[in-house]
Amino acid sequence: MNYQRIKEKLDILADAAKYDVSCSSSGSKRTNTKKGLGDSTSMGICHSYTEDGRCISLLKILLTNYCIFDCAYCVTRKSNDIKRAAFKIQEVVDLTINFYRRNYIEGLFLSSGIFKSPDYTMERLIAVAKKLRTQENFNGYIHLKSIPGASDELMHEAGLYADRLSVNIEVPTISGLKLLAPDKKHEDFTKPMRKVKQELLRYASERKRIKSTPKYAPAGQSTQMIIGATGESDKDIMFSATHYYQQYHMKRVYYSGYVPVAEDKRLPSMGSQVPLLRENRLYQTDWLLRFYGFKVTEIVNDRHPNLDMEIDPKLSWALRNMEYFPVDVNTADKRMLARIPGVGMGSVSKIIGARRFRKLNWEHLKKIGIALNRAQYFIVCDSRHWQRANLDSLTIKGKILQNSRSKFRTQHSNQLTLFN
Structure with a gap:
């Protein structure tokens, strides 16, 4: 050979x-x-x-x-x-x-x-x-x-x-x-x-x-x-x-x-x-269609033919459909829980399992592991120490993007510190 x-x-x-x-x-x-x-x-x-x-x-x-x-x-x-x-x-x-x-x-x-x-x-x-x-x-x-x-x-x-x-x-x-x-x-x-x-x-x-x-x-x-x-x-x-x-x-x-x-x-x-970000948005959409119960026309249609490159497609759908929110995590069905931005299917299962034994509050949701930086604008729960703000979709999008940039800068700063 x-x-x-x-x-x-x-x-x-x-x-x-x-x-x-x-x-x-x-x-x-x-x-x-x-x-x-x-x-x-x-x-x-x-x-x-x-x-x-x-x-x-x-x-x-x-x-x-x-x-x-x-x-x-x-x-x-x-x-x-x-x-x-x-x-x-x-x-x-x-x-x-x-x-x-x-x-x-x-x-x-x-x-x-x-x-x-x-x-x-x-x-x-x-x-x-x-x-x-x-x-x-x-x-x-x-x-x-x-x-x-x-x-x-x-x-x-x-x-x-x-x-x-x-x-x-x-x-x-x-x-x-x-x-x-x-x-x-x-x-x-x-x-x-x-x-x-x-x-x-x-x-x-x-x-x-x-x-x-x-x-x-x-x-x-x-x-x-x-x-x-x-x-x-x-x-x-x-x-x-x-x-x-x-x-x-x-x-x-x-x-x-x-x-x-x-x-x-x-x-x-x-x-x-x-750009790889476009690939990523398409894969996220694909995931929503296969596992989250979304129909393709809910994500992309004649009015919205292209995905938002700034935010993920589930968050984009939620901001366009604010009439469905807030969702009460203690009473909502599986389908609606899966549509809350920042809540994955694993967290949906944990919420459904946990609320059989008690009403869930803000701390419980933190322990379950939902992405609170997004989910907080779309849910209500059994908590006296937090109240959902009545914000419009553009304001919510701006706050989420600002939090994401701040989190990225903090992580980047911490990484640089490790090598200094």
Whole structure:
């Protein structure tokens, strides 16, 4: 084996894979029962994250960065003047096993540029996973990126060896896709998604009747959108995400801020990288939709097409709907408690449990751990020593922002003191 050449390939293809952020490993349970290598349990993989939030716990690489397509936003586009490389199937298998044995990784995240055809590329991705499972007896986590346009037969086979499958929708809207990737069709992305959804439902149904039914993509499927390449509003993005959650049973939708990779008149200028704060606001909105009972139209709509970058989306909703407040924490139902800014779902459960035994006052709420700097303007409780001020939404927003800045300055000052 030419180790220098393998290292060169690894440098090129690991760097090219960094733009894909949808590498979460939660949700899989693959128990090691035959004295094999690795074990992916329901607790998931111990993750490490880079400063910008990228997961680095998996061996995250492309099979190749050669590609037959020329998508404007992609660093591996065929017209881009970059170093090209391609792994052999066995090379990826060997890297995964060797890195795992050295405790460098807990699993594999494998994507690829599309070379020759979608089916040819998908066959090679499946071959890696199949060799790891059947020849190396590898039970660790495997995430395969499904290739847009791959056949139903290959998508079915991929789910038998991978823990998670994902097809990146890439651009949130069909019009944006036509502009930036005219060689691709929207149905090339949705067809494999639909097949995975069908297989997940079929295998789940069969497992209820036959316990020996093999697992099919136990961690489900996910997708990713590039944000800020074609000027979509936050409303457009979140409406698209909601569609994929509802129609394709996605485990996660990921939002990746556009990173300029090449000069192209269809794209924003090279200096206009999407701020990470916008990504963060989209993820916060996604969380509210999936776990807090919000509808997408409550957060973003024609009147409010973009998220407020100064405050989180739940606080923004509350300030626009002051008629629902104040909420009495001793009588409100779970749904309304979850809508109080500064109160997470963990705190909601604690409040409901604690108020069975006594009325909660201000001190109790402090001990429960709610973020009082926000929640105090939206609640009432059993306390004589504090009374809710009757403030308008603009005043409340100003006070919360002022408190946040003051808290940040204090923390920053304390950090500087440690190093002086």
